[in-house]
Amino acid sequence: MMMFDLPDSQTLYAALLARDAAYDGRAYVGVSSTGIFCRLTCPARKPKYENCQFFDTPGACIEAGFRACKRCHPLSAAAGNDPMVQSLLAALDQRPAYRWAEGDIVALGHDPSTVRRAFKRQFGITFLEMARQRRLREGFTALGAGEPVIAAQIDAGFDSPSAFRAAFARLVGIAPGAFRKDAQLLVDWIDTPLGAMLAVACQHRLHLLEFADRKALPREVAKLQKRQPGGLGFGRPAVTDQAAEELARYFSGQTARFETPLAYHGTAFETEVWRALRDIPVGQTRSYGALARDLGRAGASRAVARANGANQIAVMIPCHRVLGADGSLTGYGGGLWRKQRLIEIERSLAAAATEPAQRAKA
Template sequence: MMFDLPDSQTLYQALLSRDAAYDGRAYVGVTSTGIFCRLTCPARKPKFENCQFFATPGACIEAGFRACKRCHPVDAAAGNDPNVRRLLAALEARPGHRWGEGDVIAMGLDPSTTRRAFKRQFGMTFLEMARQRRLRDGFTTLSAGEPVIAAQLDAGFESPSAFRAAFARLVGVAPGAFRKDAQLLADWIDTPLGAMVAVACQHRLHLLEFADRKALPREVAKLQKRHPGGIGFGRPAVIDQAAEELAAYFAGQAARFETPLAYHGTGFEAEVWRALREIPAGETRSYGQLAKALGRPGSSRAVARANGANQIAVMIPCHRVLGADGALTGYGGGLWRKQRLIEIERSLSTSAA
């Protein structure tokens, strides 16, 4: 079950001491190996800077980590549900298979029951878990400069058209449309709240979104239209800088971002985004307060629309804006992420004080 994770230092100490109190409640992803474990894992302990902590195995898988073969974190999270364990064993045996509801039914299982059981245990369905593993393998291959056919095979898709269709659904651009000589380059950044897709040129970050955001395909497509040079795969220094600053942020070390950003919007939208960056970490504003700060009282709805048009999550902190009554309002990355980002920043501001 989900619960609010304590700070990373507390979790790291629990990892070092193999604290059983966190078993099934927190997991560690090790960036140097790409593996995630239970905190009680007997394996050699990683350095703190190589650790990312998650509340569920599903979040670890979304961030691109593979399950440890010593502590079997996915099996442990399955509990005593025999159907969940059976499907996990089937996925382990055929990780590249293109799983569908027909396969679940063929195993004599009810898809709706299975869907609820996986959601309860992992925060994602069985089919989502299988798809995340396949697409991540394919994206990694493409980022390394391999041809689409190699990515297709690594992702376990039987045909190029199936892989292209799945990839297009994720980022809005078919793999074949990505150019080797592109000015804009795309790559993944892993975070404790899930993988993020970053797009940057050699000088500025143009897009940063959680990979599961529904608006991501539309945003990538808009970027592609604006830039005749197209989009390719790669990791320029700007994305490296963004990854380092995000790692410090999620580790509770700093909330200041120096990565140069490119604003793709109207003059008013850019004005709103700059105002968002001026809200101190640990504080929030209502749309009305933000409108007044811009000298535009009565433009709350326009401010809200500009907030929703933001294409650079976290670094342009649209999560710091709440409803007039202080309630969480819409957030493209999910309200649970908005709540967690606010909690992280309040912890940061408390530590600074």
């Protein structure tokens, strides 16, 4: 089942409150205040609606940065009666910080290709991807809580500080030991249904917002540091909280209105393009050529495309609303599958906004 086959978030929240067994195995809830995801029948105290994100698979919950609940065991429930999957989940619970490899799967008496297919079928991600996400998230959480690098390394299950620094550097381009306690720019993690995002903000503005698996993220962080010297630190200012709340409302289909104050780190032309992107009505798209004409710069479609690609604030500056001249999806740093999902979300929002007017005419 795909995410868009799920009922709206209000319906799912009502099912959560009622512990409706009809949704067991069909929908899961991630709770942003705890970082945990559950079955809708979980006996734990129910979270507030604004802290809930709903997903169609456990794998989507894990990719968004949530950990499995220890009361309702959503992974075990999704695994059904498959003893191989159940045994591997139990092994992962026993050694969450271990660096799992295919050799370990073989040592447990399983065929790696069979395990890969089974986990993909049940959860949408492989066993090794599940283990890797868990390790990295635990390390990031430890750093965000103010733990030293060595503690974060241990929490994330890396064999040495150098290995942890290398893994973290691949994610953001900066070794964790280089982060500063007195920095003006603070980094934190925002969970979304399309995957974890990294946010960089000061006390007044959001400077960067990108999906954590974007390959260009280290380059974007380096570019930001050149424009905004003073280093980076870990933390969550009010601006990041505001961004997280607005993103939650966006992904739950409530609104595409973003009021988080943004910092535009670009040339005058790039800033002009980024503002024009925000002026494209929700549910609509433009070609690069059409956007150039809107700016009074007909013939500058390539320059517009470059400015589009230089955008460092995903979703809120909606570069996903720009398509090729033939209407096809074109390059998107977060992945074309995410671009398609974002366009679908906004078309649904636009359609919902026009329904009252259509009913009034009828």
